[in-house]
Amino acid sequence: MAPVILFPAIDLKDGLAVRLEQGDMARATVFNRDPASQAGEFEALGFRYLHLVDLDGAFAGRPVNAAAVDRILETVSIPVQLGGGIRDMATVDAWLEKGVTRVILGTAAVRDPDFVRAAAKTHPGRVAVGLDARDGRVAVQGWAESSDVPAVEIARRFEDVGVAALIYTDIARDGLLKGLNLDATIELAEAVNIPVIASGGLASLADVEALLTPRAHKLAGAITGRALYDGRLDPGEALALVAGRG
Structure with missing residues (x-):
């Protein structure tokens, strides 16, 4: 059984480490003014x-917090997605050349699946697909727009092209500490051969x-954000639990 990975999240807005509620940029809490220090x-x-998100970039459609990401890459030696x-x-190539281990493509997975396939084939094992879902339907443009496409349908587009992982986020739970939506995440994991990472709502050691x-044996891990920042999840306990899995 593959090891479960806990990914601490650093979401970047205006060069700061923040957490949003349900992806709403107007509901941002600043947790660290120095993201590299946090990393x-x-x-x-x-x-x-590490799991990094350029929130401003997601809305702009281009990298915005590149300077903050650069500093994080200079600070840590662990892998970064x-x-x-x-x-x-060009953006995929540039980030991978700078030292990002894995890029996550979200909006492009809906709008330009051929690009995602090409990126995954060019960089096997270094491209993940982000599926951010509201009621099972994928949202795009930093979650500002909803599509009519079910997450599982999009996931199946990328079977056997070298995609490293699918990151499934339940938008309704993200940043609200309501617990992971394991039912939907496991359902997705059982429908495809690509490793699936759970995201959105991880609140406590019980979620870990x-x-x-x-029942969750097909999941590759989970992303944790607000619970770490506000002390609800003790990192030592969580990591010890994961390490003791085997």
């Missing part, structure tokens, strides 16, 4: 993979324990 703290705590505003091959149950 270093996560690495020191023992996390072994990055999403937000990555809509063309749920990731380690037999």
Whole structure:
């Protein structure tokens, strides 16, 4: 059984580390004015993979918080996955050359699936697809717009092209500490062969324990944000739980 990975999230807005509620840019809480310092703290705590999102970039359709990402890449030695505003091959290439381990393509997965396939084939194992869903339907443009396409339908477009992972976010739970939507995430994981990472709502150690149950055996991990920042999730306990899985 593959190890479960806990990804601490750093969401970037105006160069700061923030958390949103349900993807609403007007409902942002600043948790650290120095994202690189925050990244270093996560690495020191023992996390072994970072999840970064350029929130401004997701709305603009191009990288906006590149300077903050650059500083994070200079600060940490653990792998980093990055999403937000990555809509063309030149941007994919540039981030991977800078040291990002894995790029996350979200809006492009709906609007330009051929580009996503090409990126995954060009960079096998280094492209993830972000599926941010509201009532099972994928939202795009930083969640500002909803599509009519079910998440599982989009996921199946990318079978066997080298996609490293699917990141499934339940928008209704994101940033609200309501707990992961494991039912929907597991349903997606069972419908495709691509590893699936759960996102949105992780609130406590109980959510981490749920990731380690037999029914969740196909999940590759989960992203945690607000629960870490506000102290609801003890990083040492969570990482020890995951480490003891085997």
